[in-house]
Amino acid sequence: MNVGRQTETVRPAGRARAGWGGFLTAEILYPAVAVTLLLTVWQLTVVVLDLRPTFLPSPTAAFSKVFRSYDTFVTHAPVTIFEIVGGYALSIVLGVATAFVMVWSRVMEKIVSPILVFLQTIPYISVAPLLIIWFGFNIAPKIVVSFLMSYFPIVVATAAGMNAVENDMIDMVRSMSASKWQVFWKSRFPNSLPYFFSGAKIAVAFATSGAIVGEYVGADYGLGYLIVLSNSDTNSELLFATIIVVSAIGVGFFWLIHWVEKLCIPWHVAFREEEGRAR
Amino acid sequence: MAETTILVEDVSMVFSTRDGDVHALDKVDFAAREGEFFSILGPSGCGKSTLLRIIGGLLRPTAGRVAVNGSRVVGPTPDVGIVFQSPVLMNWRTVLENVMLQAEVRHLNLKQYRERAMGLLEMVGLAGFEDKYPYQLSGGMQQRASICRALVHDPPLLLMDEPFGALDALTRERMNLELLRIWEASRKTVLFITHSIPEAVFLSDRVAIMSPRPGHLDEIASTRLPRPRTMATMEDETFVKTVGTIRRSLKQEGSID
Amino acid sequence: MRRLRSIPEIYRDLMYPVVAISVFLGTWEAYVRISGIPNYILPGPSEILYSLFGYATTLYGHSLVTGYEVLLGYACSVVLGGLFAVMVVWSSTLDKSLMPLFLFSQTVSKIAVAPLFVVWLGFGLAPKVLVAFLISFFPIFISTTAGLKSAETEMLELIQSMSASTAQVFRKVRIPTALPHFFAGAKVAVPFATVGAIVGEWMASDSGLGYHLLLMQGELDTAGLFATLLTLSFVSIILYVIVMRLERLAIPWHVSVRQETGVNMTW
Ligand SMILES: Nc1ncnc2c1ncn2[C@@H]1O[C@H](COP(=O)(O)OP(=O)(O)O)[C@@H](O)[C@H]1O
Numbered sequence: 001m002n003v004g005r006q007t008e009t010v011r012p013a014g015r016a017r018a019g020w021g022g023f024l025t026a027e028i029l030y031p032a033v034a035v036t037l038l039l040t041v042w043q044l045t046v047v048v049l050d051l052r053p054t055f056l057p058s059p060t061a062a063f064s065k066v067f068r069s070y071d072t073f074v075t076h077a078p079v080t081i082f083e084i085v086g087g088y089a090l091s092i093v094l095g096v097a098t099a100f101v102m103v104w105s106r107v108m109e110k111i112v113s114p115i116l117v118f119l120q121t122i123p124y125i126s127v128a129p130l131l132i133i134w135f136g137f138n139i140a141p142k143i144v145v146s147f148l149m150s151y152f153p154i155v156v157a158t159a160a161g162m163n164a165v166e167n168d169m170i171d172m173v174r175s176m177s178a179s180k181w182q183v184f185w186k187s188r189f190p191n192s193l194p195y196f197f198s199g200a201k202i203a204v205a206f207a208t209s210g211a212i213v214g215e216y217v218g219a220d221y222g223l224g225y226l227i228v229l230s231n232s233d234t235n236s237e238l239l240f241a242t243i244i245v246v247s248a249i250g251v252g253f254f255w256l257i258h259w260v261e262k263l264c265i266p267w268h269v270a271f272r273e274e275e276g277r278a279r
Numbered sequence: 280m281a282e283t284t285i286l287v288e289d290v291s292m293v294f295s296t297r298d299g300d301v302h303a304l305d306k307v308d309f310a311a312r313e314g315e316f317f318s319i320l321g322p323s324g325c326g327k328s329t330l331l332r333i334i335g336g337l338l339r340p341t342a343g344r345v346a347v348n349g350s351r352v353v354g355p356t357p358d359v360g361i362v363f364q365s366p367v368l369m370n371w372r373t374v375l376e377n378v379m380l381q382a383e384v385r386h387l388n389l390k391q392y393r394e395r396a397m398g399l400l401e402m403v404g405l406a407g408f409e410d411k412y413p414y415q416l417s418g419g420m421q422q423r424a425s426i427c428r429a430l431v432h433d434p435p436l437l438l439m440d441e442p443f444g445a446l447d448a449l450t451r452e453r454m455n456l457e458l459l460r461i462w463e464a465s466r467k468t469v470l471f472i473t474h475s476i477p478e479a480v481f482l483s484d485r486v487a488i489m490s491p492r493p494g495h496l497d498e499i500a501s502t503r504l505p506r507p508r509t510m511a512t513m514e515d516e517t518f519v520k521t522v523g524t525i526r527r528s529l530k531q532e533g534s535i536d
Numbered sequence: 537m538r539r540l541r542s543i544p545e546i547y548r549d550l551m552y553p554v555v556a557i558s559v560f561l562g563t564w565e566a567y568v569r570i571s572g573i574p575n576y577i578l579p580g581p582s583e584i585l586y587s588l589f590g591y592a593t594t595l596y597g598h599s600l601v602t603g604y605e606v607l608l609g610y611a612c613s614v615v616l617g618g619l620f621a622v623m624v625v626w627s628s629t630l631d632k633s634l635m636p637l638f639l640f641s642q643t644v645s646k647i648a649v650a651p652l653f654v655v656w657l658g659f660g661l662a663p664k665v666l667v668a669f670l671i672s673f674f675p676i677f678i679s680t681t682a683g684l685k686s687a688e689t690e691m692l693e694l695i696q697s698m699s700a701s702t703a704q705v706f707r708k709v710r711i712p713t714a715l716p717h718f719f720a721g722a723k724v725a726v727p728f729a730t731v732g733a734i735v736g737e738w739m740a741s742d743s744g745l746g747y748h749l750l751l752m753q754g755e756l757d758t759a760g761l762f763a764t765l766l767t768l769s770f771v772s773i774i775l776y777v778i779v780m781r782l783e784r785l786a787i788p789w790h791v792s793v794r795q796e797t798g799v800n801m802t803w
Pocket residue numbers: 294295296301302303321322323324325326327328329330492
């Protein structure tokens with residue numbers, strides 16, 4: 001009998017099975033090897049084929065450009081970061097408020113939710129040209145695009161979380177003579193937090209894209225502007241360096257949200273220490 | 280002379296759904312005395328939970344009257360603790376915080392009730408687990424925590440909806456004994472819902488038998504078993520006979536084949 | 537009598553959004569007329585509708601271009617996203633070697649990379665399709681992978697006890713389990729593909745709705761801009777509805793199809 005082996009092949013790779021050593025190989029060693037390999041191949045291609053830097057700069061050139069153009073980035077990055085933070089903060093506040101209103105009132109749910117299904121399929125970056133007409137070349141249109149891009153994932157995820165409370169849980173709180181507000185605050189709200197955070201993590205990438213695209217359409221500052229500029233100057237080194245900076249900002253925001261999540265919902269499945277409880 | 284704690288008069292319940300009306304309860308009529316352990320026994324889907332929710336004021340009946348402790352039930356009943364089939368513990372709260380939810384929502388003195396909560400947890404054998412999260416507890420321990428939550432504000436009436444239905448047979452027997460111990464110490468009125476005949480007979484003073492949908496209470500049987508009850512009670516002749524009688528009347532109603 | 541109630545109920549549910557949208561459009565129109573706000577800042581709905589008819593042929597031509605880009609990019613995402621998901625779940629070697637690269641690529645902002653494709657691929661169709669593909673690939677790939685991995689252990693053990701081959705395990709268990717996840721990802725990916733095509737057009741092009749948007753902006757023809765936005769949303773929504781229909785055909789048994797209230801549907 002080889003039942004044991006069978007289950008072994010069957011189980012999806014997970015942290016529970018891997019242990020600490022397995023975790024190291026799975027989560028750190030493999031990605032590190034893969035990424036190093038990718039960068040090495042890239043570097044060798046550029047060197048061996050002797051590619052023009054305007055076509056494809058080597059990774060070392062691109063990374064060193066980040067430091068060589070330090071002053072440029074110090075001017076432009078804060079503008080973009082400010083736009084992202086503005087748009088993202090708006091989405092969180094208005095997104096959670098919308099979800100709340102939908103869950104609180106049946107009438108609002110009936111009005112808003114069918115409209116939302118269609119509104120979320122609209123490619124919002126395309127309103128950027130309109131916003132430039134309304135607000136001009138300042139940061140407002142970028143904040144709005146950033147907001148529009150990141151708003152829907154937050155509303156949808158948070159509303160789903162507020163709705164995903166068992167009926168018995170609601171009844172249990174109601175049986176304590178709870179007010180409607182207490183039912184919401186004690187059960188629906190905490191229950192929605194894991195959903196909110198998963199929406200918020202998706203949304204932060206959208207907020208970043210929104211700000212960058214807003215700058216594509218019309219700006220004199222910001223990393224999006226820098227991308228357009230280096231593109232028209234065929235300055236591929238600067239373009240790659242900017243892509244690196246934008247990506248770093250995206251990753252930075254993601255980890256920030258992830259950290260806040262860990263602080264807010266330490267009780268969630270994702271953060272439980274493995275206690276070896278058999279499934 | 281014992282007072283009446285639960286008074287249910289001609290309660291009927293009809294749910295209107297998309298696919299037509301569901302007649303869940305039909306003229307249910309009974310009274311439970313103060314301090315009594317009263318069970319309702321019936322097949323799945325006959326309306327037991329619906330009745331319990333009506334008594335707890337979570338649901339308004341289509342017709343009929345319900346009173347708890349002499350006052351008519353129009354909303355969530357103030358003097359009640361409910362235990363559901365699943366523990367419904369909040370996974371973002373520790374065991375103690377889960378128990379304290381009752382005190383928080385009712386705006387009771389948190390400091391004072393915290394001590395009471397600790398006492399209750401100790402009584403059910405959860406001392407030392409106050410700061411654990413629900414996922415760190417076994418099913419039986421979780422249900423014990425939810426019993427503490429139902430008792431922490433010292434309600435005169437305890438409503439239990441198949442509280443041990445999800446537990447394995449051995450744990451279930453242990454929990455039955457423990458429940459009797461708690462009940463004997465506090466002498467609350469208990470309305471206990473189950474679909475297990477031996478469980479109902481073992482625990483209760485009286486057992487009401489509910490017919491399949493629409494639920495109706497046909498027969499209320501007294502168990503007449505001495506207290507305190509122990510494992511030995513289950514081998515008692517009266518116990519075996521009562522279980523047999525109830526099984527036969529359930530069979531007559533078509534609840535069991 | 538009672539049973540018939542369910543039919544008007546559907547209309548009653550539709551009434552809510554219809555009334556809300558009508559009130560919104562009415563207020564907008566009234567505001568524009570009463571305040572006398574210049575129409576290059578805010579045109580009324582009637583004027584936008586007028587412009588939509590005026591530009592009808594132009595917009596139709598441009599939406600064919602954009603629609604083609606979106607469709608090609610999206611189709612690539614669906615095919616490759618599904619395929620790579622199966623590969624990654626099929627072989628743990630591929631999982632270990634490909635997954636880190638996919639995750640790494642995910643940290644790179646694709647919007648920021650878009651201009652590069654113009655440098656590499658020129659001004660034609662290719663860069664737009666590529667951006668549309670790159671942006672819409674990941675949601676499909678990730679949710680399908682999660683779906684393929686979410687088959688219950690018991691179910692897998694059951695089919696393996698029948699001496700099933702790996703292909704059979706996929707056909708009979710993993711793929712059916714993954715379908716709802718696949719469709720959830722596919723629906724999320726629709727606006728992504730559209731976004732990709734538009735951004736591609738903004739980098740360099742002389743046709744397509746994205747190009748037309750910038751044209752209208754340059755001419756301060758705000759009504760035309762709105763009309764283009766509407767057309768663009770329409771393209772996106774048509775694709776979304778098609779995917780939704782396919783989903784209903786493919787997995788009629790699944791909850792996401794059975795419950796028709798929108799909110800929980802997509803995520
Ligand atoms: N909210 C509801 N809407 C419609 N039907 C319900 C609702 N609650 C319960 N029912 C129906 O009423 C009947 C009795 O349910 P319940 O009281 O839960 O039974 P039991 O607890 O005895 O198993 C069942 O047929 C159930 O489907």
